[in-house]
Amino acid sequence: MIEFSEGIYNFYVYILTNKNRTVLYTGVTNNLHKRLHQHKTKANPASFTSKYNVEFLIYYEKFGWIHRAIEREKEIKNLTRMKKLELIRIQNPNMDFLNDLFQQSF
Secondary structure (H helix, E strand, C coil), X not given: CEECCCCCCCXXXXXXXXXXXXXXXEEEEXXXXXXXXXXXXXXXXXXXXXXXXXXXXXXXXXXXXXXXXXXXXXXXHCCCHHXXXXXHHHHCCCCCXXXXXXXXXX
């Protein structure tokens, strides 16, 4: 995946999908392990991701500064669905679920 290593923190822009890969959701977080767990367990039952069963990581970028991560999240959110799919397929051609890369106990 893409990594911008300047800075001393870890922030992630990520794209999730549902089991059938029909929905795309873009977010930003400083703890991808925890955030994926929140999506999987539907920590916020009224959220978009809970409603559409969006919990599978298919793309992420890592940043050292939050302002750069937020800027990138906005860029990705403004892309068309087709452009998002092109972006995802550059790093993840089969749109494999990447959640296992960020598994940990809670």
